[in-house]
Amino acid sequence: ADNIRIAVTPGDGIGPEVVGEAIRCLEALRAKHDLALEWTRFPWPSHAWHESNGESMPEDALEQLRAYDAILLGALGDPGPIDDKNRYLLPDSISLAPLLDMRKGFDQWVCERPARLLPGARQYLADERARDIDMLVIRENSEGEYVSQGGRLRKGTPDEIATQMEVFTRKATDRIIRYGFEQARLRAAERVKEGRTRSFRTLDGRTCESQVCLITKRNALRHWGDMYTEAFEEISQEFPDVAIHHELVDAACMKFVQCPWAFDVVVASNLQGDILTDLAAVLSGGMGVAPSCNLNPTDPNSPSMFEPTHGSAPDIAGQGLADPTAMLFTTARMLEWLGRKDPALAAAGKELHDAVAADLAESKGGQRNTREIGTAICDRIAS
């Protein structure tokens, strides 16, 4: 069989440093298990924009990437020169564009961000029950608030009007909601296997092993809120074993802080999901540990993209200070995902995840640099 091929795009700032540790872990796993795995590096830093004709990635970047089974991305965000007002010369809307281009170009319509508070991770909430947080936030990743339609009329004048269109299709709504229910079922099965159980109530008083909570702002953004609600009710009929629930996005943010342990699977729109996943990330210990998966579950010829939720942190770049933990959890999820093509990779992903988790649990308070953390995890894998 052919090797599974990964495109590695380290990106900006601390990206190359944390990606370096990911590669070392991949090498350790490949050596240990003789994995049929290979990778290619595409530097493509944002500041290439300055030298090229206004593009950070080459024009045929998506074509090049399409040949791979997955994309492992470090971080984007220009760490380049700053102007006399202390602003980066390359605004985020440009340096982060490749991220949105990949999501769109490869129709990575699911963004999946699991939130669990692993031992060793920082707990921001006072309530001890917040230790038990175990949710999966599923973000619609292909349309909605992110369709980039709109503009500025009478730009720069006192009469200026800026518009932004939100576009939601029933097709994309159905598929993300159905995906949510399927994940809820899988998670319940997983838990039962591990001897853990949870219990959620349906509206008619039955008890279920899992739940999907739909997020909208249907009391103010009524049109797509109603469409989401109708799709949710319809699709829920196919999953009588999964409890359903709805929260408005503002109330959901509150409840993420007040009782995060009450959530299982959460399905949200592109922007609302963006907000909720950042909140979920901090509840699972912060950006230092949070992975993010941009998935195309339907087209095997479209690579999915894996990135830590954190940014490029230009202020600490190049000093070996970045914590590669989030990057390594991300790499583990990529391997688990690739398990659908080669089961040996799923096992390797689980092994990497467990090694990173074990390192995190024992790391308490230590001051280790990027390399030392990577080495500790490679050693665990080798041993």
Next chain:
Amino acid sequence: ADNIRIAVTPGDGIGPEVVGEAIRCLEALRAKHDLALEWTRFPWPSHAWHESNGESMPEDALEQLRAYDAILLGALGDPGPIDDKNRYLLPDSISLAPLLDMRKGFDQWVCERPARLLPGARQYLADERARDIDMLVIRENSEGEYVSQGGRLRKGTPDEIATQMEVFTRKATDRIIRYGFEQARLRAAERVKEGRTRSFRTLDGRTCESQVCLITKRNALRHWGDMYTEAFEEISQEFPDVAIHHELVDAACMKFVQCPWAFDVVVASNLQGDILTDLAAVLSGGMGVAPSCNLNPTDPNSPSMFEPTHGSAPDIAGQGLADPTAMLFTTARMLEWLGRKDPALAAAGKELHDAVAADLAESKGGQRNTREIGTAICDRIAS
């Protein structure tokens, strides 16, 4: 001089109960200080919708309310009958419409939600420094994501498309940002008077007493994000004594949990402000204490509207279980606001605020009903 006149709209669920206590406190204050204050009650519950031709408020409701100096609103959200699927027959998008109608009709373009963690209020965050949270979230309340433009094409079919337009004007952007800077200045002056100081850094390294943090999602919603950023930079020139800062809305949510003490004044769009104010409310102890002010600072003939951030809580309505604390803090802010028309009311507002805060500080763990809490606070005022 004429009396200051308040329109009281108790609304639904626990609304009438908590408003009852607000009225008792207003009576106590009026008696004690001989205030030139009067009020009129407009029941207008949402379920009137069922009996009328599809309206909860009478057709000329806004006309009626316009004659008043302020509106004190309990809570909206239909507590009425539910159908066989356990859904309220009146969806939120209908029962909450009066709220949005008032904001729009009276051009209440500022929504102001202060967040401080008062003694006695529940602390959700583990970090002790979160005790020091002292921010004011200012939400653009007149346009943006809430313009209600959009619809559903091919409704109910697999090819359905739902759209929602966001519209931002430079005029409304300028006024909300300028308002934010003015509040930052006022807050700094207030703090200096009280002998408290805070310190924020400008980009060029100077130290300021106050800060405004602008929220956008300009890396994805570029058009209005850029317009907000340009307006912010321009207006900030008029306020060299106020430090400026920018956060993306997703990062802001994280930082509200990780370091809420680092914020002073926060300015956000309608929807992003909605989300951030709920989060700020929970950081100041939850919905039980959070006031919300919908202000028109420019037109003295347009009444401002004051409501607790909490909802109508139909599940506990009619049982005297609701905590009136948020409603009473809200009433205090209304009086303080009306101080611009009659300084005696500002003093009464401060007195009410202090009485509610003192009650909260001493209430620890007690199980008191709505009436008992109201009585305790009235007694403080009378004594």
